[in-house]
Amino acid sequence: MLIYHNYRGNKLETVSFINMADGTREEYEFLEELEKKYNADLAQRLIESLEKLENSLSGYRVSRLEHSLQSATRAHRNSEDTEMVVAALLHDIGDDLAPYSHSEMAAAVLRPFVSEKTYWLIKHHGIFQMYYYAHHLGGDRNARDRFKDHPYYQAAVDFCENYDQNCFDPDYDSLPLEFFKPILHAFFSKPPRFQH
Ligand SMILES: [Fe+2]
Numbered sequence: 001m002l003i004y005h006n007y008r009g010n011k012l013e014t015v016s017f018i019n020m021a022d023g024t025r026e027e028y029e030f031l032e033e034l035e036k037k038y039n040a041d042l043a044q045r046l047i048e049s050l051e052k053l054e055n056s057l058s059g060y061r062v063s064r065l066e067h068s069l070q071s072a073t074r075a076h077r078n079s080e081d082t083e084m085v086v087a088a089l090l091h092d093i094g095d096d097l098a099p100y101s102h103s104e105m106a107a108a109v110l111r112p113f114v115s116e117k118t119y120w121l122i123k124h125h126g127i128f129q130m131y132y133y134a135h136h137l138g139g140d141r142n143a144r145d146r147f148k149d150h151p152y153y154q155a156a157v158d159f160c161e162n163y164d165q166n167c168f169d170p171d172y173d174s175l176p177l178e179f180f181k182p183i184l185h186a187f188f189s190k191p192p193r194f195q196h
């Protein structure tokens with residue numbers, strides 16, 4: 001292990017290896033502890049990502065943040081479980097960094113914390129959502145049909161119908177992000193199902 005001083009004069013402890021193959025057990029245990037502390041702030045980072053959606057895609061009558069809040073609020077008011085409320089809130093979190101595969105990004109964030117079903121429907125919501133607009137742009141609105149026999153097909157149809165395509169209403173009384181913050185902190189503080 002090494003101690004060095006950063007440009008602010010703070011003492012930082014680091015591992016000594018420069019190739020992972022040379023790390024010791026002690027060093028990897030040290031890194032694991034730091035990673036755990038970093039991961040404990042996941043909910044906070046997700047909240048900050050949601051806040052950025054206020055200035056995301058334009059042209060709609062609501063911001064992407066409002067769309068997300070509307071989606072989560074509708075899920076909450078329909079007495080969906082916490083997992084679905086969180087999934088609804090985060091379903092477009094990939095818009096900023098994965099504009100060509102945003103569904104997969106949101107699904108990947110959720111995956112260690114949710115059921116296979118929720119993971120699947122968030123991962124595919126982009127394709128299922130095409131039903132509402134693709135025919136206007138020369139695309140195939142029925143692209144979702146290729147999943148017709150999938151056990152979660154109807155869940156994805158329902159998600160898009162109830163918590164996505166109808167969440168662009170500037171007059172809907174969405175709950176504020178403040179309401180969902182403690183829910184996110186509690187949800188992402190549970191141990192993940194896997195890590196890699
Ligand atoms: Fe989406």
Ligand SMILES: [Fe+2]
Nearest residue numbers: 067091092164
């Ligand atoms: Fe959406």
